Amino acid sequence: MNKSIIYTFIKWSVRFVLFFFSLIFIILLLTKWINPPITTVILSESISLDQKVNQEWRTIDKIGKNVILTVLASEDSNFCTHNGFDFNEIFRAKEKGFSRGASTISQQVSKNLILWRERSWFRKGLEALITIMIEALWSKKRILEIYLNIAETGNGYFGIQAISNSLFKKNSYDLTLKEASYIAVTLPNPKKRNAKKLSINLKKRAESVRNGANTLRLDGRASCVI
Numbered sequence: 001m002n003k004s005i006i007y008t009f010i011k012w013s014v015r016f017v018l019f020f021f022s023l024i025f026i027i028l029l030l031t032k033w034i035n036p037p038i039t040t041v042i043l044s045e046s047i048s049l050d051q052k053v054n055q056e057w058r059t060i061d062k063i064g065k066n067v068i069l070t071v072l073a074s075e076d077s078n079f080c081t082h083n084g085f086d087f088n089e090i091f092r093a094k095e096k097g098f099s100r101g102a103s104t105i106s107q108q109v110s111k112n113l114i115l116w117r118e119r120s121w122f123r124k125g126l127e128a129l130i131t132i133m134i135e136a137l138w139s140k141k142r143i144l145e146i147y148l149n150i151a152e153t154g155n156g157y158f159g160i161q162a163i164s165n166s167l168f169k170k171n172s173y174d175l176t177l178k179e180a181s182y183i184a185v186t187l188p189n190p191k192k193r194n195a196k197k198l199s200i201n202l203k204k205r206a207e208s209v210r211n212g213a214n215t216l217r218l219d220g221r222a223s224c225v226i
Helices: 003-030 040-049 065-075 087-096 105-113 121-137 140-150 160-168 177-184 200-219
Strands: 152-154
Touching: 003 121, 040 105, 065 105, 065 140, 065 177, 065 200, 105 121, 105 140, 140 160, 152 160, 160 177, 177 200
Parallel strands: none
Antiparallel strands: none
């Protein structure tokens, strides 16, 4: 292959990478203060469902401590102490075959806000780089606030407030610890799990989440967000 062609290819590849990450940086910098009007996952769902999705934005102080504690206990109990990657959970997940439990809330925000759902090493690589940027630019409160507003919580539902209104007919701030734990255990698979119709195993999981939430409250591991 001609050297000039190789040089041109490399030059434009570098330019594209720099442009891509500059664009990501700008998006993340803006969303440090501005609530994202859309995410890649919400856009994808809107197209596939051919209808407007349900999402009601709430600031973190209006979401409610029961939601915060149960989601942390269920999804990322070390959220306040890690820098985007929970290596203890990664090693534990590796022993179990790379289960979803290895992904932190910061990583899930990276995926849900900017990337796509299909798993691949390429996407995981981008996810890791964007997670580092998120942790560097945003506060922990902002990371969790965005997660609790953009996470898929049901078929066509995004954010805790939307599913709380739909299933429990109340604001997320008013959810009991039990109700919040029921929503929290649906997050790994919100399309197939319904917080009002949990299986016996998921109800036991929700009880464990409530115990974990109380532990987080007592030992101060949620102090960065409440």
